[in-house]
Amino acid sequence: MVKVLLLDPRVAGVSGDMLVGALLDLTGLTDIVNLVVDAVRDVSGCSDFGVKIYDVRKSGLRAKRVEVLCPSSEEERSGREVIELVNKCCSATNLSTRAREYAIAVVKELVEAEAMVHGISVDEVHLHELASLDTVFDIVCSAKLLDEMGVFCEGYRVYTTPPALGSGFVKCEHGLLPVPAPATLEILRRHNYRYSMADVPYELTTPTGAALLVHLTKHIVDFYPGMRVERVGYGAGARDVEGRPNVLRVVEGSIADICEDRVVVLETNVDDVPGEFIGYLVNKLLSQGAIDVVVLPGLGKKNRPVHVIKVLADVGNYRDLVELLMREVGTLGVRVSELSRVVAxxxxxxxxxxxxxxxxxxxxxxxxxxxxxxxxxxxxxxxxxxxxxxxxxxxxxxxxxxxxxxxxxxxxxxxxxx
CATH class of the missing domain: 3.10.20.300 (mk0293 like domain)
Structure with missing residues (x-):
């Protein structure tokens, strides 16, 4: 059996505090928070920095809320300084090599994205002190919790659903900007990362949340992988969102090696397409990446002869094949199911x-x-x-x-x- 972690940000997105809260709720490793808080205080010189952890309810769901406590300040830190703070905190918290690499990659991603959207160099990027310490804590604490869970060990698998971005506007230093925030969009663009939309007038996925996610996994799934669920955690966002729980759910479990291969089965019935066209479609589907295509004869409505077209596709490209099916044979609907495949x-x-x-x-x-x-x-x-x-x-x-x-x-x- 192989350990699996699934993140599910498709309902309410992901932010740094939501990920920390979800992992704390999953693991119960609250001592790690104290360790990281002490490290942030020591390396930043901000003795008043602290974190409050408590349970809240979001649309009826209990979740763990992580709130950073730090006096307001007008001071700023450069992007280089924030990267160095993360590096020093990694040493102070004794992160493994792979966890440290993860944390450094995340903070560099944030700083580089900010530099890109503002058209400045990395050295010119500046963050307000409160925002910078909040970011440092979120990154290092997430890395430490994941490290303790064994996520960075060889063979551990991580999946995510497409993160919801939200809509509306976000208040930035230069005024109101449409959601997603420019840095969030830049991070997703740099990694060609698929996301989902939610009709919510708030920012759901933050730049820190996006950076943590894109460096944690490239495996984006629309369905939960078949696994034996062992632990579930919920991390709460700050605001209440009408009509949906503002929480990030994380699920840890195990999966047998024989279930590693996940495939999508596409199926549609056609009753008015010439056989030559179906033969052309089969070749086109295979050339466009279908794993296999089967055409079965059947009897449909009013006893009309039909062809049942079944396509086996990879999880990553099945949407392109759905569009190809609709375009080539004019079908109005395609049944989609994701299955585990036992593969020798x-x-x-x-x-x-x-x-x-x-x-x-x-x-x-x-x-x-x-x-x-x-x-x-x-x-x-x-x-x-x-x-x-x-x-x-x-x-x-x-x-x-x-x-x-x-x-x-x-x-x-x-x-x-x-």
Whole structure:
């Protein structure tokens, strides 16, 4: 079983304090907050810096709220200074190498995005003191909590749903700007990150939240992956949003290796499309990245003969294939479902064989069960055809001899063939 963390910001977006709150609610590791607060105080010289943690209710859901307490100040810190603060806090909190790299990447992302949208250099970026210390705490505390959970260990998988951005306007230093904030949009653009929209007149995903998210995972899913749920946490945002809970939900669980492969199944019925057009569609779907396409005959409304078109697609590109289906055959609806697929491990290896006294190299596709047991060894057709043409043997005879020799070699390697 492999550990999995899912973030779900598609309802209320993500911010730094929401992520910290959700991870605290999930883990209960409140001592980490004290550790990070002490580090921020020490490296910043702000002895009055503090954090308040308490439970709130958002649209009926209990969630953990994290509120930074710091006296107001008109002082500013440069982007370089904020990066250095994060670096020093990473050392003070004893982050692992990968957690430190994550935290530094996040703060650099923020500073570089601000520089880009303002058309200035990184050295010219400045943040108000309160905002900078809040940002430092959110980044370092998130990294430390994730580190303690083992998220940065090899094999741990992280997924997210598309973050909701919100709408309306956000008050910035230079006045009102439409949501998303320019820095948030720049971060999403730089990483080609898919988001979702929510008809809420507030900013839901902040620049800090976006930076934390894009560096944590590239796996954006529309459906929860099939897993065994172990812990759930809720982190609350500051304001109350009418009609939806202003919370970030995080889910930790485990997933079997055999369920790692997630696929989307697209299905639609057509009853007025010529067979030639459907054949063209099949080729077009495959050329555009479909894993497989199956066309089944059926009986539809009023006993009309129909074709049921089923497409197996990757989670990342199924939307393009939906559009292709609608455009090519004029279907008005496509059924979409995401499923776990049990997949045998498959590798191609070159194996030498001797046919009629001559040595040939054949590429063999070897499939194994999740347990490692060998399931199948299949030689490539093109290699069989080449040997048949060069030796004058029937291709079926070549296949049988190649399989016999491949079996013997695999048994010598003590793999068995089941």
């Amino acid at each position: 491990s498959r590798v191609k290896v070159p194996i030498d064989v001797v046919i009629k006294g001559r040595k040939f190299t054949v590429t063999v596709k070897i499939s194994r069960a999740p347990s490692g047991q060998l399931l199948r060894a299949k030689p490539e057709y093109e290699d069989l055809r080449r040997i048949a043409e060069e030796t004058g043997l029937a291709i079926k005879d070549v296949y049988e001899e190649v399989i016999r020799q491949v079996r013997a070699k695999l048994q010598e390697l003590d793999t068995g063939i089941g």
